[in-house]
Amino acid sequence: MRRAQGIAGNVVLNVVAWTIILGVAFPLFWMVVTSLKPQFELFRRPPTMLPETVTFEHYIRLLRDTPFLTYFRNSVLLSTATTVIVVGIATLGAYALVRFRFRGRETLAFLVLFTYLLPSVVLIIPLYLMLVSLGLSNTIFSLVIAYTTFALPYALWLLRSFMAGIPEDLESAALVDGATRLGAFWDIILPQLLPGIISTALFTFILSWNEYLYALVLVNSDGARPLTTGVMKMLISSFNIEWSLLMAASVMMSVPLIVVFAFLQSYLTRGFGAGAVKG
Amino acid sequence: MTSHAQTPLERRYAMLGLALIAPTVLIFCAVIVYPLISAIYLSLFQIFTPTLQGEWVGLGNYAAIWGSGAFWPALWTTLVWTVGTLTLQIVFGVAMALVLHQNIWFRSLARSLILFPYFISTVVAVLVWKWVMNDLYGILNHLLIVAGVTNVPLDFLGSMPNAMVSVILVGAWKYFPFVVIAVLARLQTIPEPLYEAARIDGAGPIARFFDVTLPQLREVLVVIVLLRAIWDFKEFDLIWLMTGGGPVNATQTLPLVVYREAFGLNQMGMAAAWAVSMMAVLLVFMVVYIRQTRAKGSF
Numbered sequence: 001m002r003r004a005q006g007i008a009g010n011v012v013l014n015v016v017a018w019t020i021i022l023g024v025a026f027p028l029f030w031m032v033v034t035s036l037k038p039q040f041e042l043f044r045r046p047p048t049m050l051p052e053t054v055t056f057e058h059y060i061r062l063l064r065d066t067p068f069l070t071y072f073r074n075s076v077l078l079s080t081a082t083t084v085i086v087v088g089i090a091t092l093g094a095y096a097l098v099r100f101r102f103r104g105r106e107t108l109a110f111l112v113l114f115t116y117l118l119p120s121v122v123l124i125i126p127l128y129l130m131l132v133s134l135g136l137s138n139t140i141f142s143l144v145i146a147y148t149t150f151a152l153p154y155a156l157w158l159l160r161s162f163m164a165g166i167p168e169d170l171e172s173a174a175l176v177d178g179a180t181r182l183g184a185f186w187d188i189i190l191p192q193l194l195p196g197i198i199s200t201a202l203f204t205f206i207l208s209w210n211e212y213l214y215a216l217v218l219v220n221s222d223g224a225r226p227l228t229t230g231v232m233k234m235l236i237s238s239f240n241i242e243w244s245l246l247m248a249a250s251v252m253m254s255v256p257l258i259v260v261f262a263f264l265q266s267y268l269t270r271g272f273g274a275g276a277v278k279g
Numbered sequence: 280m281t282s283h284a285q286t287p288l289e290r291r292y293a294m295l296g297l298a299l300i301a302p303t304v305l306i307f308c309a310v311i312v313y314p315l316i317s318a319i320y321l322s323l324f325q326i327f328t329p330t331l332q333g334e335w336v337g338l339g340n341y342a343a344i345w346g347s348g349a350f351w352p353a354l355w356t357t358l359v360w361t362v363g364t365l366t367l368q369i370v371f372g373v374a375m376a377l378v379l380h381q382n383i384w385f386r387s388l389a390r391s392l393i394l395f396p397y398f399i400s401t402v403v404a405v406l407v408w409k410w411v412m413n414d415l416y417g418i419l420n421h422l423l424i425v426a427g428v429t430n431v432p433l434d435f436l437g438s439m440p441n442a443m444v445s446v447i448l449v450g451a452w453k454y455f456p457f458v459v460i461a462v463l464a465r466l467q468t469i470p471e472p473l474y475e476a477a478r479i480d481g482a483g484p485i486a487r488f489f490d491v492t493l494p495q496l497r498e499v500l501v502v503i504v505l506l507r508a509i510w511d512f513k514e515f516d517l518i519w520l521m522t523g524g525g526p527v528n529a530t531q532t533l534p535l536v537v538y539r540e541a542f543g544l545n546q547m548g549m550a551a552a553w554a555v556s557m558m559a560v561l562l563v564f565m566v567v568y569i570r571q572t573r574a575k576g577s578f
Binding site: 010013014016017020022024025030031046047089090093102110113114115118120126127128130145149152181182210212217227231232246247250253257260261265268269 | 313378394402561
């Protein structure tokens with residue numbers, strides 16, 4: 001009797017849970033479905049839940065007739081450059097912050113946390129003026145500089161907690177065995193830190209990939225425009241909004257993310273644990 | 280740090296530490312500290328954006344913002360958005376975390392699906408929702424009419440209070456996964472004997488939630504609420520892309536005001552003054568958050 005009740009309860013729980021989960025995921029499902037429908041089917045009432053005719057014409061049009069690929073290339077360049085620079089510098093910085101004693105260490109850690117919470121709109125005005133006067137506006141490089149303002153504090157903060165999780169004894173043992181500090185860093189710390197570095201790199205890449213405001217303000221030419229502002233421009237500049245095309249662009253734009261989700265999801269969850277939440 | 284005499288080795292280590300941190304410090308000064316100070320400095324000028332010609336006005340910009348009473352409605356809008364979306368994120372996030380903590384079917388798939396909105400670009404989220412909420416062909420209006428909730432298609436983004444409600448809902452959808460993951464991680468560390476003890480004492484599921492789970496979650500919830508409050512308060516992309524601050528300026532939160540002053544009305548100095556005023560409000564949250572993390576000894 002009790003067991004039957006338990007099973008029934010379990011089924012109810014699962015049905016309720018999955019209804020909510022599918023509800024949450026519905027807009028994403030709808031995005032994919034819309035991108036595969038021919039234009040005329042979009043305006044059918046009632047709407048068709050699954051496309052009656054599946055078509056890839058929007059994807060083909062997106063790649064052939066729009067600057068989508070240029071935007072995509074810009075986004076890849078921009079996010080990769082930001083990630084490599086930021087993670088490289090932040091790894092050294094986090095090592096220094098966690099394992100060395102020097103004057104101003106506490107103040108610096110405080111500053112990192114503070115900037116991690118700083119709104120972009122406050123920095124954007126002076127940054128805009130600075131980059132214009134340096135003659136860098138409208139370049140991918142200017143965005144890399146701007147992106148370090150949020151990516152570097154973020155990466156430092158994450159790597160700092162990953163670094164703190166590595167036992168100090170290992171390093172001490174290596175030092176006793178005659179290794180130099182940098183030698184120990186290379187041989188002992190880095191391998192231990194690798195999952196943390198991957199996780200931080202993923203987060204940094206996704207943050208840069210998704211950034212919108214700096215790209216909106218600093219770049220005004222298709223040659224340097226990343227996906228976020230590029231795709232929005234396709235929405236605004238068209239007289240007739242082609243929702244299928246925009247949904248196809250949205251799907252394509254999420255491809256790197258889907259790849260990360262499929263193969264590297266454990267790193268994302270790990271980053272969550274190490275980040276702000278643990279404090 | 281200099282209370283005792285340093286050995287040469289310690290001094291060398293300290294030097295190495297400084298060398299390793301130097302690139303970080305340099306970049307921080309160049310792209311964060313300097314812009315932050317110059318934002319405050321710029322707020323004392325009247326600057327026309329296209330020409331960047333400035334004229335000293337002292338505290339004139341602040342006098343204009345605070346004197347005209349323009350600040351309070353904008354702050355109010357920001358608070359409505361922040362409190363609204365934050366409340367939904369927390370309630371829905373905690374509930375979802377409790378569900379995902381149970382042994383439901385295909386748990387890891389469920390977790391991925393829940394996590395996805397948080398990681399997709401705001402641009403993608405907004406495009407999808409604008410299409411879902413389209414007044415003529417949107418699926419949402421269709422579903423609401425079929426369900427009998429409404430007879431006429433709703434204008435989700437073009438009228439009030441619909442626009443604010445829509446933005447708050449989309450914000451909650453986009454950011455509640457953060458709460459889910461954070462709470463879920465904490466739930467997994469609550470020792471099982473606590474629940475067994477409660478069960479032996481005859482506590483039902485609801486009592487167990489309030490007497491065991493909630494007290495254990497208290498600390499992490501405080502941190503989540505503070506963090507999300509800061510992040511929601513400064514949110515720009517989502518609101519800007521959804522409504523552009525409209526209808527008229529009913530959803531124009533402080534970050535949007537800053538952007539509009541600087542690049543819409545071309546008043547850089549005024550925009551900087553708005554930004555600094557906004558920072559002043561935000562600083563309160565930040566100080567509380569930083570105190571909280573410090574108290575936990577992670578500093």
